[in-house]
Amino acid sequence: MTAWNVEQGADFRGPLDVTRAATAVVDAQDTVIGWSPAAQRLLGHRPQDIVGRPLSTFLSPGPVPPVLPLPPEFRGNEIRVARHRDGHELIVAIAVCALPGDGPAARVLVATELKDLQLWESRLALLHGLATQSPVGLGIYDDDLRLTWCNTAFEREIGQPFAEFQGRRADELYSEGKFVTKGHPPTLEAVMRHVLDTGEPFLDLHFQGKPPSDPETVHLWSCAYYRLQDADGRVIGVCEDAFDISDRYKAQRRLALLVEAGRGIGTALDVRVTAEKITEVAVPEFAHTVTVDLAQAVLEGEVPATSGAAATSLVRVARCSAGETGHEKPGQQPSPPVPVVNEPVQYPPGSAQHRSLSSGGLVLDGSDLVVPLRAGINTLGLVTFTRDGIGSATFDNGEVALADELVARTAVSIDNARRFARERTASLALQRQLLPQHVPEQSAVELAHRYLPTDDVTGVGGDWFDVIPLSGTRVGLVVGDVVGHGLQAAATMGRLRTTVRAFAQMDMDPVELLSRLDDLVAQSAEEQRSELGTPDGTYADVTTGATCLYAVYDPVSRRCVMARAGHLPPAVVAADGRPTFPDLPAGPPLGLGGLPFESMEIELPVGSLLALFTDGLVEARDRDIDHGLDTLARVLSDRHASLEELCDRAVAELLPSGSTADDTALLLVRTRELDTSQVTEWELPAEPVAVGRARDLATQQLHQWGLEELTFATELVVSELVTNAVRYAEGPVQVRLIRDRTLLCEVADRGHTSPHLRHSGDEDEGGRGLFIVAQLVQRWGTRYSRSGKTIWTEQAFPASG
Secondary structure, eight states: OOGGGSTTTTOOSOTTOTTTSEEEEEOTTOBEEEEOHHHHHHHOOOHHHHTTSBGGGTBOSSOOOOSSOOOGGGTTSEEEEEEOTTSOEEEEEEEEEEOOSSSSOOEEEEEEEHHHHHHHHHHHHHHHHHHHTOSSEEEEEETTOBEEEEOHHHHHHHTSOHHHHTTOBHHHHTTTOEEOSTTSOSSHHHHHHHHHHHOOOEEEEEEEEOOTTSTTSOEEEEEEEEEEEOTTOOEEEEEEEEEEOHHHHHHHHHHHHHHHHHHHTTSSSOHHHHHHHHHHHHTTTTOSEEEEEEEHHHHTTOOOOSSOGGGOOEEEEEEEETTBTTSOOTTOOOBOOOOOTTEEEOOOTTSHHHHHHHHSSOEEETTEEEEEEEETTEEEEEEEEEOSSSSSSSOOHHHHHHHHHHHHHHHHHHHHHHHHHHHHHHHHHHHHHHSOSOOOOOSSEEEEEEEEOOOTTTOOOEEEEEEEEOGGGOEEEEEEEESSOSHHHHHHHHHHHHHHHHHHHTTOOHHHHHHHHHHHHHHHHHHHHHHHBOTTSOBOOOOOOEEEEEEEEETTTTEEEEEEEBOOOOEEEOTTSOEEOOOOOOOOOBTTOSSOOOEEEEEOOTTOEEEEEOHHHHOBTTBOHHHHHHHHHHHHTOTTSOHHHHHHHHHHHHOTTSOOSSOEEEEEEEEOOOOGGGEEEEEEOSSTHHHHHHHHHHHHHHHHHTOGGGHHHHHHHHHHHHHHHHHHOOSOEEEEEEESSSEEEEEEESOOOOOOOOOOOTTOSSOOHHHHHHHHSSEEEEEEETTEEEEEEEEOOOOOO
């Protein structure tokens, strides 16, 4: 039970009202001559017991000294101590009224307990406060829904004295208003009529409209409606209480806008996408039109100049306006979009945009709000918000702060995207320079290749491929993948590719090459850890791991030797179109060490297809790698298609979107064989007479090939190399000449000691032969095999006359 539900309930008579309070009538000598039933209920004395007795029988002679100061509303009454019939005391408030006339009755005393009077006074104060002080607008409408009473707050909302709008209907006061709470009648009359008819109250309905006191601004109220009845239960009208929650609603909208901005802005590392996102977020909830202009340097991934900001060259990169397709209001026809992409913009001196660029701060000019995109001390561009009939035509302080926050978040995201674009551009440029720019034709194989960089989100990776010409018309085929993305991965890829080329030129076999490469990667990783170590003993993240596949194909023997370090095995397609994946031992990835590498040697008949690729081609988040390998095998099995066509088909089927989260490299080679007429080989005993015999045989073969001009140099080369083999090696000596794009001369023996080029002194009798050979040929070198070594030279053909 609340204080409002006491016995007097809805009785609004005061507790000192003579019809309710304890009443005693006394004569001039303060003798009780009248006693009311209410007095008996309050003090317990029956009329026959108290009438004729002095007033002091139940009432103290003087007022009670207040322990605490009495509130002003009680100071017009006497506060005394009264004694109940059973002896307990109670504090009462007494009002005394003198009676006119000559009769014995001189005065009437009306008494009530002080607590009842306090409750009454509180109720009066509450009613007075609701009527004059409450910020909640209160209005009472009769059963015809006409306004019969309102409080001061309601009167302020209307902006007129109550007498001027008394008797009007609610829909007349807010002709353009409507309820925005779903599931309820949309108009004021419909809501009130429902309350009158059913007695069901409505609470917290949100009503939107423009009050007469502020006709330019849309407000939002939280309203409640309940039916009013008199003491007999007769319906007399509807009470409306409405509280203006426009500020709270604006704050909620701002918070929702910031939440939406947090979800959308900065999700893509792209300058233009980020700029477009803020226009989509702000239109139409915050502004009618939003434009974003960025400095030209930002679009190029650079930092704009900090001086002369007003002269910055701006480019319009995003614009969105309410009413355009996708942003029109209900019932509004979309207007054609305005093309703005990549348009240079210039703002005249004195314009809000020019002033913002000059000062570096935001500028509010009427319905335009210009906020600079700032990252540190750099101004990246401008965002212009324009109002046109959306709520208030101007921006208040809270909305200015919101715009500043939105633009600040956008500026951070744009600067991140700019940095990413700059790093990606640099990485791509580095990657392009480090990858083969042109793969020359090879006699050993027919070539085709594809390289697809990763998508814009992941960043440049470290995949690479290479085709390396080797001695004896052989060719080295390489494909590799560096762990990680960005400049670090691209730089690591460049170092590995250069190292592989250097090792390959030394005629290392695949196992030795990968072993040397593994040692180099491990050493490089250890050096980076020592340089990037942190004080707590941990290490910064560095790119260390890499995978690699290296194969060497010899068109003379049609043999291919290959080894891999953690990389996917190649695909081999026979001349009849049957694809296989050789069971090549995997080996550990480069830089891990611990396990040895193993090689495999297979024969590749003429016309065989060898495919080397990285995992980006066959592996994806939504596809199992086995499925990718099966698809690749099916594509490559078409033996009638050219290598270029096969490359295009493989990319189209395995990478339909054109990019992946990882780089992709694909190298296809179709094997060839040197004609027997291009190769001649002799085996000679390791005896001095073999030198002359080798010269004669080489001269005869050069005449058969029509290369008489190379006879002199070739005789010197053969003489020197065979002489060294006879003098320093054991077993038979093999001499081989190959006529390809150059003339190749090879002398093999069973020794493992390589000759060294040295400069002889004036008095030395020997040591000049190899030096002379080096002057006569383009290149020379040594390669080793299990049975010995081979010294080879390469001579250019004479220029045709």
